[in-house]
Amino acid sequence: MSRYPKGYYKPTDSCDGCLAWGDFSGRLCPACYMFGRSHATAACVGCRRIQPLKWGYCRLCWCQARLDAQATVGRLAAEADVRARLNAVRHHQLFFMGMHHRNGSALAPRRRGGRRGAPRKLPPAPAWRPNADWRQLPLFGQVPRDYGRLAPSGVDLTSPWLTWAKYIAHRFAEARGWGRNIRFAVNRGLALVLTGYVEGDIIRHSEIFNPLRSRDLPVGHVVTVLEEMGIFEDDSEPSFEGWLAERLEGLAPGIRSEAERWTRVLRDGGPRSLPRREGTVWLYLNRVRPALLEWSDRYDHLREVTRDDVRTYIETLHGHQRRDQLVALRSLFSWAKRKGLLFRNPTSRIKVGQYEYGVLQPLVPAQVDRSVAAATTPATRLILALAAVHAARVAQIGTLMLDDVDLGNRRLTIAGRVRPLDDLTLKLLLDWLEHRRNRWPSTANLHLLINNQTATKTSRASNHWISASMRGQDATLERLRVDRQLEEALTHGPDPLHLAEVFGLDEKTAMRYADSARALLEQAAEYSASPPGKELGPD
Structure with a gap:
């Protein structure tokens, strides 16, 4: 029974038996309590104290003899080695409770989900690209592989390419803060795609995307490792190509080809034109598409469109729709005139007019x-303050870096402009940084705002995520x-x-x-x- 009354909190104290310092109830630590229940009490041969004895020595002397034996043999000492050093104990090294265990020292870290004292898994040994000796050349060229038919039991874990890939993955994990689950999943994906790999093979995105996604493996992280190895080819179709084919559907063949060339010049630029942002390209093509669909019922090429056709179509529009579509049509026909696709620009001398903004x-x-x-979250509260107090755009919020925050001088740099930090923004910023440090302590992403998807990368958060709340x-x-x-x-x-x-x-x-x-x-x-x-x- 404890000597402290019920409801009394016992402070941290030293054990009366082994003198170990720790947080326990009663006079004895749990180890000394169990030691005393199985041994008789008498005067210790070593320290002369009245304590429960084993072979004439108390538990404190046994702990000191075990420590001396481990220091001598360099490993976990057997009981015979400990008994041989009991007579040589002349001093006692005090310790904290729980530092002496039969399965090793408690100073060894305890892994989550593992037993105490279990050895920590060592990182992979440094590896480099395997030497290219001789190899059998393919007879019919490289045949696309079906990674979906490979069973886990058929994975080759001894492949030197897999050893090199695991080492590269470990370096990325240390640099970008990948968690244990991501590391394990990346190694599984690498083992899947590198089984049977030989020098000269190319792993394509179209071949590995579905097999990895069906097994819930991180495609992006696996691709990052394969790109670092120089054996990956991204043959995936960009989203722009699919969108462009959909927007041009229904147009006459001649108008379709000319509109496609104009759209690609807008995106990629030309000898006398700078490339536009992809969002601007989308807006321009979406604005001219209704007119092109209407003219495709009567004409096969843009050179057949007259000025009267443009005026007739524009008269059906009003307000900002008229102005926006006329600006896009002037861009299309001006490009066609420069390229010699038509003799006269049908949009010339049609005034756009001044757009009247409301109050x-x-x-x-x-x-x-x-x-x-x-x-309701630290991130959304900080985003709200940046927009409502500092008038920051969504894209500017997403591109903020940690170096843009100067807490000591209470300054914040937004889009290259230094702004003072008010008390509200400073408090919300500190709350977010504390949450970020606790949630993703190992992330290498230098952007101020990150989430679960970007914490293991170096890219910024999307505009969709920033404005979602x-x-x-x-x-x-x-x-x-x-x-x-x-x-x-x-x-x-x-x-x-x-x-x-x-x-x-x-x-x-x-x-x-x-x-x-x-x-x-x-x-x-x-x-x-x-x-x-x-x-x-x-x-």
Whole structure:
């Protein structure tokens, strides 16, 4: 029975038997308690204390003799070696509770899911590319392999190529913080695709994607190792090609080929044109497609389209649709005129017109409150603050690096512009960094915001993941960014130069915010100047 009353918390103390320091209940540690139940008490031959004895010595003397024996033989000592050193004990090295075990020292780390004292698995030995001696040349060229028919029992674990691949995978795992499960899955995938591999073979993406995916193995990590080995060929079809074929479906053959050439020049650039972003290419082709589908019913080539056809089609459109589609059509026909595909540009002298922007309206507090309530994780709260306080775009949030954060000087660099860190953003930033350190302690990704997919890589998080928490809300990240810039114009006055300096806006965008702020301020002034009980507006 414990000498401490029920409900009393016993502080850390030393054992009365072995003098070991530890956290236990009662006077004795568990080892001395069990030792005393099976041995009689008398005066110890070595330390002269009244203690339970085994062969005339107490447990403290036995622990010291075992420690001396292990230091001499360099391994776990047998009981005979320990008994031979009992007479030589002249001092005692004090220790913490649980440091002496029959299966080895407790100083050895205990692995998760394994027994205490089990040896830790050693990393693979350094390996290099196997020497290319002689090999049998293929008779009919390289025949595509069917990796899906390979059973786990048929895997060749002795292949030198697999040994080299495992060493490369270990280096990537150490550098990028791959967990135990990812390492095991990558080694399984490498064993699958490298069984039967010989010098000169090429492993293609189309051959290994389905077999690895069906076994729930990480295709991307396996491909990273194979690319480092120089034996991988990415023959997968880019998503752009599938999208382009779908968008051009239904067009006349001549119009289809010309539209395809124009789209590829937009994406890849040409002798006198710079490449556009893929998103811009998508917008341009989507805007000209309705007109091309309509003209494909009557014409076979773009040179048959007249100016009247363009005007007739444009007259059916209004607002920003008319402007956007006319701009895209002018780009298409201007390219065709430069290439000599037509004699006259049918879109020439058709004015696009000035696009009239409406007055930007601020968000109401209820809309902002709902977005704040939807941010329930450290990452989403930080993303919300970056958009609502610092007016950062989604792409700018995704490209933020750890080096962009200067906690000591309370500065944050967004898109090359240094901004001061307010108290709210600083608190949310510290919360996220603490969560990131606890969740992914070994990650090598230097981006500020990471998730489960990017923690084992070096790429940034996608725009879709960043904006997912605010999707469906009235106050999205984009509207919060616009509201922040509009609030700055309303608070400090509609000064375009001030907005351009604070947020890095170009002159047209800054003037648009200034015009909206000026209109809102004039409307508020007119409302405050109207007589009580009389509303503004027509009678």
